[in-house]
Amino acid sequence: MIEVRQWQKKYAELEVLKSLNFQMEEGKTLAVLGESGCGKSTLLKTLAGFDVPDGGSFLFNGQNINALPVHQRGIVYMSQEALLFPHLNVFDNLAYGLNIRKVSKATQREKVMVLAQELGIEDQLEKMPSELSGGQKQRVNFGRALITQPRMLLLDEPFASLDSGTRMKMQKLFIESAEKWKLSTIFVTHDIKEALIVGSLWGTMSNGSLELFESKQAFIAAEQSGAKEEMAFWQTIQSENGRKDDE
Amino acid sequence: MMKLGKSTLALFVLLPLLCVIYLSVVSAWTYPLLFDAEFSLKHYLVLFSGESELAWSFVQSVLLSLVMATLGLLFGFFVAKEIAFSKYGSRLLKLAFYPYMIAPVVLGSMLQFYFVRWGLSASFFGVMLAQCLFILPYAVLIMSSFWSENILQLFKLGQSLGGDAKTVKRTLLYPLAKPWMLLTFAQCFLISWFEYGITQVLGIGKVKTLSVISMQFLKEANPHPAAVAAVLMIVPVLLTFIILYRWQNKAQGNWSAIAPINNSLSHHPKKVGA
Numbered sequence: 001m002i003e004v005r006q007w008q009k010k011y012a013e014l015e016v017l018k019s020l021n022f023q024m025e026e027g028k029t030l031a032v033l034g035e036s037g038c039g040k041s042t043l044l045k046t047l048a049g050f051d052v053p054d055g056g057s058f059l060f061n062g063q064n065i066n067a068l069p070v071h072q073r074g075i076v077y078m079s080q081e082a083l084l085f086p087h088l089n090v091f092d093n094l095a096y097g098l099n100i101r102k103v104s105k106a107t108q109r110e111k112v113m114v115l116a117q118e119l120g121i122e123d124q125l126e127k128m129p130s131e132l133s134g135g136q137k138q139r140v141n142f143g144r145a146l147i148t149q150p151r152m153l154l155l156d157e158p159f160a161s162l163d164s165g166t167r168m169k170m171q172k173l174f175i176e177s178a179e180k181w182k183l184s185t186i187f188v189t190h191d192i193k194e195a196l197i198v199g200s201l202w203g204t205m206s207n208g209s210l211e212l213f214e215s216k217q218a219f220i221a222a223e224q225s226g227a228k229e230e231m232a233f234w235q236t237i238q239s240e241n242g243r244k245d246d247e
Numbered sequence: 248m249m250k251l252g253k254s255t256l257a258l259f260v261l262l263p264l265l266c267v268i269y270l271s272v273v274s275a276w277t278y279p280l281l282f283d284a285e286f287s288l289k290h291y292l293v294l295f296s297g298e299s300e301l302a303w304s305f306v307q308s309v310l311l312s313l314v315m316a317t318l319g320l321l322f323g324f325f326v327a328k329e330i331a332f333s334k335y336g337s338r339l340l341k342l343a344f345y346p347y348m349i350a351p352v353v354l355g356s357m358l359q360f361y362f363v364r365w366g367l368s369a370s371f372f373g374v375m376l377a378q379c380l381f382i383l384p385y386a387v388l389i390m391s392s393f394w395s396e397n398i399l400q401l402f403k404l405g406q407s408l409g410g411d412a413k414t415v416k417r418t419l420l421y422p423l424a425k426p427w428m429l430l431t432f433a434q435c436f437l438i439s440w441f442e443y444g445i446t447q448v449l450g451i452g453k454v455k456t457l458s459v460i461s462m463q464f465l466k467e468a469n470p471h472p473a474a475v476a477a478v479l480m481i482v483p484v485l486l487t488f489i490i491l492y493r494w495q496n497k498a499q500g501n502w503s504a505i506a507p508i509n510n511s512l513s514h515h516p517k518k519v520g521a
Contacts, residue, residue, distance in 0.1 A: 048407055070403070071406045071409050071410055071414075075407065076407050077404070077407045079400070083400055085401065085419060085423075086423070096405075096418070097409050099418070100405075100410045100414050100418060144408065145408070
């Protein structure tokens with residue numbers, strides 16, 4: 001069980017995270033929806049250990065990992081931009097986590113080959129990051145995190161900069177990988193459709209507060225998720241098209 | 248037309264070099280007879296006599312430039328980092344331009360009073376201190392282009408993937424900073440190597456670096472030792488450019504993020520994989 005209690009963060013006088021409380025089972029994906037500036041990224045960065053929270057505890061099966069340094073948390077943070085290491089080729093980027101753990105070269109090769117095949121980048125291993133497309137970069141980024149078998153993934157709008165086709169493929173890949181690798185993930189997005197596709201738990205964030213929903217239906221029904229507005233919009237479009245067809 | 252242009256340019260670059268080399272390997276050259284001189288290596292052989300002022304001057308220049316380049320690299324790397332992530336970063340960086348508002352000779356004259364009072368005048372350490380005044384800010388300016396938000400993000404990512412600070416520095420930070428560090432080292436070395444004004448003013452002619460001794464030979468109308476000094480001055484410069492050029496070619500093969508060296512050596516950087 002993953003549990004966050006009384007999680008707070010202030011920047012000067014601005015309260016960015018207002019005593020957040022939530023819990024989730026391991027192996028689930030919590031999709032968090034929210035507008036820009038609502039505190040989503042701050043939540044992820046404080047959980048990753050990049051930023052120190054002003055209060056609260058972060059528990060994994062009852063063990064508080066607050067005091068652990070970033071590299072010992074086993075939590076990988078991925079941002080919107082696929083930050084690949086520019087001086088390493090795709091293979092070395094993927095193997096980075098194994099390399100720093102001093103895993104043998106043979107095991108590195110074996111694991112990278114299997115993962116690259118799974119991600120559909122087995123023919124890109126010798127390429128440098130500058131030679132990859134946006135989707136390929138995000139696959140490598142994702143694979144580099146997966147290979148370390150993290151206990152949690154924190155994804156900060158990871159597919160936001162991709163075109164719609166690539167984005168859909170990446171969402172599918174994420175769902176498959178999350179299931180296969182039993183990933184515990186907090187997936188932050190501002191896209192309602194994406195939240196519904198990737199999530200197994202749902203929440204919305206606004207003004208530093210997080211609200212979790214009991215089910216997908218409750219999430220859709222909630223005013224703040226914007227799902228109703230989205231559906232109303234598509235229904236209007238559909239009915240307009242229907243009228244035109246009748247005319 | 249293009250070929251003619253290139254040949255003219257090559258001639259323009261090579262002519263002074265050839266002239267200096269020619270003057271260093273002849274003796275008894277008299278104006279205006281250009282080629283009426285005796286071929287002789289005696290000016291070079293003097294270097295190995297053990298009493299040569301020029302040889303000592305070369306050693307002293309190499310030493311001074313290496314110390315300045317090392318200091319510049321270390322200072323630039325760490326101070327630029329502090330400045331880049333400081334709240335007052337842009338204001339602090341403007342301070343680095345201050346030494347360039349005053350010509351080195353003028354700056355030297357302004358400092359002479361203090362240097363004499365503190366016993367730093369005419370000493371190797373004094374010249375080193377004076378060169379620090381404009382070499383260190385320059386190093387900060389070069390290295391500040393390396394320290395960006397992106398580097399910070401990559402560092403955090405490395406930690407997030409399981410690397411402690413030391414490992415991330417070894418595997419990410421230093422390899423990424425290498426081109427900037429190399430450029431900073433080379434530039435600081437060259438600035439110190441060619442520095443004349445402040446070294447002459449604060450060293451009052453007693454700290455005889457190659458640039459100071461070359462001028463001394465020229466003032467004495469002694470063209471052959473001056474030419475040897477000039478050749479000795481050119482050698483490290485050529486070596487620096489060869490090293491930078493080789494690095495650039497090697498780096499282009501495997502990494503595109505070599506902006507500082509690309510900018511300094513080529514106006515048309517090749518895109519990796521292009």
